[in-house]
Amino acid sequence: MVEIKLQDITKEFTGEEVIKDLDLTVEPGELVALLGPSGCGKTTTLNLIAGLLAPEAGDILFDGESVLDVATETRGAVLVFQDYLLFPHMNVADNIAFGLKMRGEGEESRKRKVHDLLDLVGLSGYEESYPHNLSGGQQQRVALARALAINPEVLLLDEPFSNLDANLRADMQKFIRNLHLEEEMTTIFVTHDRDEAMLIADRIAVMNDGIIEQYGTAEELYKHPQTDFVADFFGKANYLQGEIQNGEFSCAAGDLPVHEDLVAPGIKIEEGKELAVMIRPEFIEFASATEDDNCQVHLEGVICEKRFVGERIFYEILVNGQVLQVTVLPPSEFEIKEEVELVLDVNNLWYMEV
Amino acid sequence: MLMWKKRSLWEPYLLLLPALVVLGGLFLGGVVLGVLQSFGYFPLIGLNNFTFEYYTEMLSSPEFLDALGYSLYISVVSSVLAAVIGVFLAYQLAKLPKKHTLVKLIYKLPIVVPHIIATLLVFLFFTQSGLLSRILYNLGIIEQIESFPALVFDKKGIGIILVYLWKEIPFIALITYTVLKHINTSFEEVAANLGANSRQIFWHIYLPLSLPSIGSAVIIVFAFSFGAFEIPFLLGPTYPKTLPVMAYQRYISSDLMQRPYAMVIAVVLTVICVGLIYLYKKSVDLMLRYN
Numbered sequence: 265m266v267e268i269k270l271q272d273i274t275k276e277f278t279g280e281e282v283i284k285d286l287d288l289t290v291e292p293g294e295l296v297a298l299l300g301p302s303g304c305g306k307t308t309t310l311n312l313i314a315g316l317l318a319p320e321a322g323d324i325l326f327d328g329e330s331v332l333d334v335a336t337e338t339r340g341a342v343l344v345f346q347d348y349l350l351f352p353h354m355n356v357a358d359n360i361a362f363g364l365k366m367r368g369e370g371e372e373s374r375k376r377k378v379h380d381l382l383d384l385v386g387l388s389g390y391e392e393s394y395p396h397n398l399s400g401g402q403q404q405r406v407a408l409a410r411a412l413a414i415n416p417e418v419l420l421l422d423e424p425f426s427n428l429d430a431n432l433r434a435d436m437q438k439f440i441r442n443l444h445l446e447e448e449m450t451t452i453f454v455t456h457d458r459d460e461a462m463l464i465a466d467r468i469a470v471m472n473d474g475i476i477e478q479y480g481t482a483e484e485l486y487k488h489p490q491t492d493f494v495a496d497f498f499g500k501a502n503y504l505q506g507e508i509q510n511g512e513f514s515c516a517a518g519d520l521p522v523h524e525d526l527v528a529p530g531i532k533i534e535e536g537k538e539l540a541v542m543i544r545p546e547f548i549e550f551a552s553a554t555e556d557d558n559c560q561v562h563l564e565g566v567i568c569e570k571r572f573v574g575e576r577i578f579y580e581i582l583v584n585g586q587v588l589q590v591t592v593l594p595p596s597e598f599e600i601k602e603e604v605e606l607v608l609d610v611n612n613l614w615y616m617e618v
Numbered sequence: 619m620l621m622w623k624k625r626s627l628w629e630p631y632l633l634l635l636p637a638l639v640v641l642g643g644l645f646l647g648g649v650v651l652g653v654l655q656s657f658g659y660f661p662l663i664g665l666n667n668f669t670f671e672y673y674t675e676m677l678s679s680p681e682f683l684d685a686l687g688y689s690l691y692i693s694v695v696s697s698v699l700a701a702v703i704g705v706f707l708a709y710q711l712a713k714l715p716k717k718h719t720l721v722k723l724i725y726k727l728p729i730v731v732p733h734i735i736a737t738l739l740v741f742l743f744f745t746q747s748g749l750l751s752r753i754l755y756n757l758g759i760i761e762q763i764e765s766f767p768a769l770v771f772d773k774k775g776i777g778i779i780l781v782y783l784w785k786e787i788p789f790i791a792l793i794t795y796t797v798l799k800h801i802n803t804s805f806e807e808v809a810a811n812l813g814a815n816s817r818q819i820f821w822h823i824y825l826p827l828s829l830p831s832i833g834s835a836v837i838i839v840f841a842f843s844f845g846a847f848e849i850p851f852l853l854g855p856t857y858p859k860t861l862p863v864m865a866y867q868r869y870i871s872s873d874l875m876q877r878p879y880a881m882v883i884a885v886v887l888t889v890i891c892v893g894l895i896y897l898y899k900k901s902v903d904l905m906l907r908y909n
Contacts (some may be wrong), residue, residue, distance in 0.1 A: 338813070396907075
């Protein structure tokens with residue numbers, strides 16, 4: 265299994281930097297998602313790792329050795345393209361065996377491998393079919409089998425599920441996750457779908473405008489985003505502006521406790537420091553009479569908006585002139601203009617500079 | 619609505635009538651007359667009975683068989699050579715960076731130059747008293763002008779083949795280049811990423827994907843050179859002749875009894891060309907298969 269390291273990678277297209285000083289380390293055998301909006305440079309990053317593009321500056325290391333001089337043919341990082349790109353003039357068996365044939369592997373062993381791989385991707389008996397007779401999902405699995413045929417040390421997947429319908433998508437996500445574990449590869453995949461990244465990946469690199477905004481586990485990114493871009497990408501967020509006064513965070517909604525564990529890295533808590541607290545709407549609850557916990561923050565407000573969306577209810581609550589978004593599960597008995605008491609766990613406060 | 623539908627049945631044909639009259643009258647009429655004459659029905663000179671005589675006589679004559687062989691030889695050699703060189707050229711052109719627009723213009727020039735000019739060109743350069751021969755003589759490379767190899771009016775048909783190559787290589791290159799340019803370059807990336815080197819990419823990706831188009835271009839070129847008359851007439855040897863030259867000479871003969879023989883040759887040429895059209899259609903179908 266290979267460790268992949270990108271160091272200060274810069275890539276330009278017609279003079280415009282699309283990747284800027286990008287650093288990324290993927291541990292051996294890890295499954296990492298590059299997540300970001302379209303045009304953020306994630307596919308370019310994948311092409312750079314595959315060797316289909318060369319960076320203007322920086323280095324790409326596999327197990328500590330630079331692979332910039334290693335052509336894509338021999339780099340061992342196989343890319344499955346977003347639109348599959350099966351060779352239209354070859355049947356399924358020839359498509360899958362292509363890489364093996366190019367390496368001069370004998371016909372018998374090619375046949376065996378094709379048989380095994382079709383078995384693996386659940387397409388046994390499709391050897392003679394041509395790509396134009398296959399559905400999107402089938403083509404996707406053939407493209408995957410074609411990549412796996414040459415036993416890649418690094419598997420790169422570009423939006424592997426974007427062309428599939430919802431049911432197939434869930435199946436393939438599970439399939440890729442299991443495959444990654446079984447085949448012991450280092451896998452990187454590109455997606456713009458947050459849920460997909462969270463479901464499949466060990467770690468997620470959130471990309472925006474050619475840089476990595478944050479790199480971490482799904483939970484870290486959700487609970488402790490370092491930038492408002494990441495915070496917003498992983499769901500709704502309330503931001504309350506305020507400053508540190510007498511060791512507490514003072515904002516319109518009231519005074520909130522603050523300590524080091526709740527503050528984004530690189531920010532020092534000092535008197536007069538201006539900050540924002542990020543609170544996920546789903547972390548705020550309506551207080552019930554029974555509970556009383558020292559770890560909780562209590563706020564009082566008036567409901568000014570209520571939206572029922574099936575499995576959830578969105579409230580907007582005015583707290584000292586500051587609107588807070590709150591998401592709760594039904595049933596919920598509160599109505600507009602009702603005065604309510606809110607509680608939230610201190611550990612779900614997150615201080616950052618916005 | 620019904621009225622309109624009924625009308626629409628014959629309306630297109632009515633609108634096409636002017637073209638159809640020309641096509642049917644001149645082309646099909648000519649073919650029918652030719653076929654009739656080849657079977658010995660030519661009332662104008664008193665031949666009124668249908669017979670296979672002219673076919674059996676013509677198809678078994680050594681002159682015809684030599685001409686058929688010579689025609690096939692010239693067409694096969696020139697088409698295959700044009701295909702190989704044309705495809706190679708097209709692949710090189712496709713790999714050229716965008717800025718080389720002049721090169722991409724120059725190679726097309728022979729396409730617009732008529733065959734007859736190309737014939738003159740070959741004549742001027744490659745006859746034993748031609749420019750090339752004289753230059754070599756003046757440089758002392760050959761001792762006599764006559765020792766320059768006979769490339770024109772020769773039994774190997776080199777002069778004829780040269781003219782065809784000069785015209786056909788750019789034609790095949792143009793068609794192949796256009797097709798290559800439309801092949802998704804991502805296929806190349808996929809293949810390279812799976813370990814194929816550039817030679818393998820050409821043989822396993824670009825060539826098979828463009829093969830149906832190359833095939834139909836070769837068929838067009840083959841059919842043309844097989845049926846063309848003027849170049850072998852001007853640059854060919856007295857014997858063997860190509861089929862079109864042979865048919866032409868029988869046709870213009872003052873002996874009208876030669877007409878049925880000329881028509882037999884014309885019918886054979888037509889049958890072979892119709893066969894080629896069938897092959898052409900097949901390869902076009904193959905082409906569309908990938909779309």
